[in-house]
Amino acid sequence: MLNRHKSLIARVLAEGTGAAITVKPFVAGGRQGLKMWFDDLDEKHGPIAELKPYGLLTHRVKLTFGLFSSRVIAQIAAAQVEELVVARALVRSVATVSELTISGQALDSWSVTDGSFEVIADYRHQNLVPDSDEAVVITCSEIIVPLMAAMAELIGYDQVENPADSNIPEVEGGLSQATVSRRERNPRSRLLCLRIHGNICKACGLDPARVYGEAGGIIEVHHLEPVSMLEKPRPYDPEIDLVPLCPSCHRAVHTRRPWPLSPSELSSILESLRA
Ligand SMILES: [Zn+2]
Ligand SMILES: [Zn+2]
Numbered sequence: 174m175l176n177r178h179k180s181l182i183a184r185v186l187a188e189g190t191g192a193a194i195t196v197k198p199f200v201a202g203g204r205q206g207l208k209m210w211f212d213d214l215d216e217k218h219g220p221i222a223e224l225k226p227y228g229l230l231t232h233r234v235k236l237t238f239g240l241f242s243s244r245v246i247a248q249i250a251a252a253q254v255e256e257l258v259v260a261r262a263l264v265r266s267v268a269t270v271s272e273l274t275i276s277g278q279a280l281d282s283w284s285v286t287d288g289s290f291e292v293i294a295d296y297r298h299q300n301l302v303p304d305s306d307e308a309v310v311i312t313c314s315e316i317i318v319p320l321m322a323a324m325a326e327l328i329g330y331d332q333v334e335n336p337a338d339s340n341i342p343e344v345e346g347g348l349s350q351a352t353v354s355r356r357e358r359n360p361r362s363r364l365l366c367l368r369i370h371g372n373i374c375k376a377c378g379l380d381p382a383r384v385y386g387e388a389g390g391i392i393e394v395h396h397l398e399p400v401s402m403l404e405k406p407r408p409y410d411p412e413i414d415l416v417p418l419c420p421s422c423h424r425a426v427h428t429r430r431p432w433p434l435s436p437s438e439l440s441s442i443l444e445s446l447r448a
Contacts, residue, residue, distance in 0.1 A: 178306050178309065179196050182310060182313050186209065186318055188390070189319070189321075189322050189360060189361075190321050190322045190324075190325040190364075191322075192321075192325045192328075193212040194209050194321065195210055195211075195215075206224050206225040206226070207309060207313070208222070209223075209224075209317060211324075214239075214245060215239070218239055219238065219239055219245045219324075220245075221236070221238070222235070222321055223237070224309065224316075224317060226303035229302075230297050230302075230303065231295050231297045231298070232298070232303045232309075232316070233296075234271075234292075234293070234294045234296065234316045234320070235291065236293075237291050245328060246286075246290075248328055250284075250285070252326075256327055256329065257284070259361055259411055260324070260326045260361075261281065263322050263326070263368075264323050265280060265281070266368045268280055270316070271294040271315075274293050275292050276289060276292070285327065298311070319368065325361060326361045356396050356409075356411075363394045365411050365412075366416065370416060372392055373417065374392065374418050375417055375418060375436040376419075376443065377421075377422050381419065391419065391420055393417070393418055393420055394415050394416075394417060394418075395417075395418045395436075396415060397413075397415070397433075397435070398432065422439055
């Protein structure tokens with residue numbers, strides 16, 4: 174039965190993580206579950222997420238590493254601070270909707286150091302039986318996509334460049350244009366930004382899913398201000414540095430340089446024109 178939703182789940186996973194992921198339904202004890210892993214690492218050489226019904230209303234999601242993951246774990250140990258910040262923020266966003274434990278480590282300071290690393294998230298459904306396809310699809314997008322995105326960020330999957338949107342807004346000053354546009358185009362940053370702020374334009378309030386339905390995945394991520402241009406430099410924080418904007422508003426805020434318009438400045442302009 175889940176086979177019908179396999180391609181939908183795989184698409185949501187690919188969009189959120191920026192990596193190709195294999196989705197494999199299985200049945201254990203008469204109940205259906207799902208296993209997922211990165212295509213290029215298979216189920217032995219990298220992280221695996223497993224989803225199973227747990228009791229009457231809950232899904233238990235377990236993220237573990239395959240037996241032969243030492244190479245990818247060494248790669249993860251070499252991740253940049255900024256990647257670790259994004260990965261931890263993604264896992265924190267999962268902890269806000271589920272009961273989450275990370276193999277004896279704290280939510281704000283965990284790291285992957287060996288193959289015993291394990292994340293367990295229990296996600297309780299309100300009105301759905303966990304054996305239903307609908308519940309499985311929800312658990313995937315609420316829990317598994319951000320967990321696998323955190324792993325993808327640490328492993329360092331490169332985002333696929335889309336030549337069609339090569340007109341990167343220009344930013345000058347302390348942070349290089351490349352750094353800002355990399356943050357704005359990183360699928361994991363985008364996922365994190367949407368999980369924190371919702372899928373709505375912060376300047377004009379456009380909710381693309383309501384206007385365009387299934388074709389509504391058009392919200393873009395905007396990096397508010399080049400951090401190193403701030404009077405008091407502070408570390409990059411994806412939770413306050415990134416906001417969702419619709420494509421039109423995103424283009425509009427970048428018409429001012431080197432400092433883009435803030436979303437609230439653009440809102441005031443929109444309001445004054447409406448008046
Ligand atoms: Zn907008
Ligand atoms: Zn921007």
